[in-house]
Amino acid sequence: MNSNDNRPTRTECMAARSHSAEYLDRTCTEANAREIARHLSTCPDCTAHLGETVHLRRTVHALPQRAVPVNLAVSLRVAASKHYANRAAQLRWRDRLYLWNTNIWRPIALPMCGGLATAFVLFAVLLPTLAPPVLANDDPPPSWYQSAELSDLGPFGVRTDHVTLDLILDDQGRMVDYSIPASETALLHDLKLRRNIEHNLLFMRFKPAEFFGQPTSGKLRITIRRSQVEVKG
Amino acid sequence: MADSIIGFGYEDAALPARPADCYEEDSRLIAELKANQESAYEVLLARFQQPVYNLVYRLLADPADASDAVQEVFLKVFRNIESFRGQSSLKTWVYRIALNEAYNHRRWFSRHRKQEVGLETEEEGCRSWIESISDPARDPYELALNEERHQLIEDGLRNINPDFRAAVVLRDLEELSYEEIAEVMQVSLGTVKSRILRGREALRRVLLGQAEQRSTQTILGWMQETVK
Numbered sequence: 001m002n003s004n005d006n007r008p009t010r011t012e013c014m015a016a017r018s019h020s021a022e023y024l025d026r027t028c029t030e031a032n033a034r035e036i037a038r039h040l041s042t043c044p045d046c047t048a049h050l051g052e053t054v055h056l057r058r059t060v061h062a063l064p065q066r067a068v069p070v071n072l073a074v075s076l077r078v079a080a081s082k083h084y085a086n087r088a089a090q091l092r093w094r095d096r097l098y099l100w101n102t103n104i105w106r107p108i109a110l111p112m113c114g115g116l117a118t119a120f121v122l123f124a125v126l127l128p129t130l131a132p133p134v135l136a137n138d139d140p141p142p143s144w145y146q147s148a149e150l151s152d153l154g155p156f157g158v159r160t161d162h163v164t165l166d167l168i169l170d171d172q173g174r175m176v177d178y179s180i181p182a183s184e185t186a187l188l189h190d191l192k193l194r195r196n197i198e199h200n201l202l203f204m205r206f207k208p209a210e211f212f213g214q215p216t217s218g219k220l221r222i223t224i225r226r227s228q229v230e231v232k233g
Numbered sequence: 234m235a236d237s238i239i240g241f242g243y244e245d246a247a248l249p250a251r252p253a254d255c256y257e258e259d260s261r262l263i264a265e266l267k268a269n270q271e272s273a274y275e276v277l278l279a280r281f282q283q284p285v286y287n288l289v290y291r292l293l294a295d296p297a298d299a300s301d302a303v304q305e306v307f308l309k310v311f312r313n314i315e316s317f318r319g320q321s322s323l324k325t326w327v328y329r330i331a332l333n334e335a336y337n338h339r340r341w342f343s344r345h346r347k348q349e350v351g352l353e354t355e356e357e358g359c360r361s362w363i364e365s366i367s368d369p370a371r372d373p374y375e376l377a378l379n380e381e382r383h384q385l386i387e388d389g390l391r392n393i394n395p396d397f398r399a400a401v402v403l404r405d406l407e408e409l410s411y412e413e414i415a416e417v418m419q420v421s422l423g424t425v426k427s428r429i430l431r432g433r434e435a436l437r438r439v440l441l442g443q444a445e446q447r448s449t450q451t452i453l454g455w456m457q458e459t460v461k
Contacts, residue, residue, distance in 0.1 A: 021430035025404065027411050056437055060390075060405040063383055068286045072300040076282055076307050080274035083311040087269045 008043040015039075016046050020053060146210040148173065148220045154203030163187055163197065164223045171215045173208040175201055197224070259323040266314045277310070281324075284407060285331045291390055291402045292335035294342055302338045306331045325416040328409070332399060332417055339395065389439040397432030404429050 008016075016039040022028035023036045040047045148169050164184055168177045178201060180187050180194075187193055209218030262280075265273035285306055290299040309330050317326060390398050396418075403409045403417060414425045 018430065021433060022426055025411065025429070027426070052437060053433055056433060056440070057405050059382065059386055060401065060436070061408075063386055063406060065283065066287050066290045066296075066299075068282055068303075069300055072286070072303060073278075073282065075300075075304055076278055079304065079308055080278060080311065083308075084269060084271050084274055091269060 008039055008046070012039055013043060013046050016043070017049060020046075020050055024050070024054060024057065144212070148209040148218045149207040150204065150220075150222065151207045152203075152205035154200040160186070160193055160197075160224075162223070162225050163193075164221065165197070165201075167201070167206075167220045167222060168217070169206050169208055169220060170217050171208050173206040173215070175204070175206070176217070200224075256322070260319065263314065263317060263319060263323060274311070278307070281310075281327050282307070285327060288328065288331050288402060288407060289335050291387070291406065292332065292339070292395070292399055294339055294391065298338050298342065302334050303331075305338075306334045309334070321416045322413070325409070325413050328403070328407070328413075328417045329419065335399075336395070385440060385443060386436075389436050389443065392439045393432060393435040397428050397435055400425060400428035401432035401436060405433075 016036050019028050019032055019036055023033060028036070040050065151173070163186075164181055166179045166181060167175050168179075170176050187197070206220065208215040210216065262273055262276055266277065282303070286299060286303050289302045289306065290296050293299055293302060306327070310327055313330075317323075321329075390402065393401075399418060400414060403414045404411075409417065411422055411425050411429075414429075415422050418425065418428075420428075
């Protein structure tokens with residue numbers, strides 16, 4: 001406050017107005033209330049301002065209650081009723097679950113747990129015996145089927161550039177029979193060439209086909225060229 | 234002098250004290266709702282549908298949406314009552330849901346409904362002419378004046394910042410304490426004080442602006458009549 005003319009300063013007015021809401025709502029401290037009251041006694045502007053605020057507050061407070069529309073009231077009751085019914089159904093379901101637990105689950109719980117434990121123990125004991133055997137390096141590969149292979153070519157040359165044959169081998173790797181594909185027209189008509197190839201076939205050595213490591217009979221298609229032999233099981 | 238001025242405006246500032254058994258009543262009602270007693274829903278609606286409707290009505294930009302928002306509020310209350318831990322009073326909890334729902338509706342309105350044009354001439358929930366003349370004891374002039382004044386205040390409230398509006402409505406209309414408002418709005422006590430102060434000030438300015446505008450219009454109307 002200005003000591004010379006006892007008139008309130010702008011700062012005091014701002015401070016008083018900043019606390020006016022608390023002052024009106026009786027939430028400010030006693031010291032603040034006294035300070036504001038003292039300021040109001042000397043400041044007609046702030047008194048008028050506070051008077052306006054009081055009037056405004058009273059007018060807002062006097063605003064009429066808005067009647068809840070009938071439709072809304074009915075909708076709320078319906079919603080409450082639905083929610084009640086849903087929750088009641090849930091509660092009934094919980095009751096049923098409790099009964100099921102007591103009457104059905106509880107009697108079988110012990111045998112069932114015992115059975116599960118036994119099964120687990122047995123499985124743990126038997127599991128190592130069910131594991132696939134570890135193979136040494138010289139063991140045959142444990143695959144389903146191994147086709148026959150050509151292990152030794154005969155000592156005689158073949159007098160043709162290209163010929164394909166289908167061979168039938170026994171479980172010792174010996175040729176039992178052979179056939180000529182229809183595409184080999186030259187071989188079908190050239191008897192000399194056939195003799196030459198048959199001689200060669202007699203001296204060829206084969207590794208028999210294998211089924212789970214056991215030798216077995218099988219078929220083989222070979223293609224003989226002047227420079228190389230291709231074998232397909 | 235100072236002592237008499239301390240009481241400035243205090244005569245209407247005194248809020249009705251919350252009775253102690255109100256808390257017991259709250260906790261009993263919550264327990265009954267949790268136990269799904271049918272009568273508890275009735276009590277809840279009887280206690281809160283009117284204040285919640287009033288609150289939502291005044292917080293929404295379009296009061297016609299108040300019914301939808303209030304329905305959402307109560308659906309949320311029904312659904313979540315089991316998770317209510319009683320850390321605040323039932324009233325502040327319900328009001329908080331209402332406030333959030335009003336914010337959600339307002340946000341939705343600002344996104345979707347700005348371009349819509351309503352066909353209804355009268356907003357839902359607005360008082361009909363029968364309700365307006367239903368008080369035969371009052372002077373019609375006074376009634377009209379009051380009606381106009383209330384409309385001005387309602388319009389003024391709609392024109393101020395939503396946060397300030399919520400604080401003013403909760404305090405001056407719903408008569409919540411500052412602490413309760415802080416709980417409802419989930420802000421600090423200082424923020425509540427500031428929002429109430431600034432809300433009242435903003436409302437005062439808006440109303441003064443409206444009053445000036447009206448008086449200008451009145452003078453213009455009078456001048457036009459004089460010229461004729």
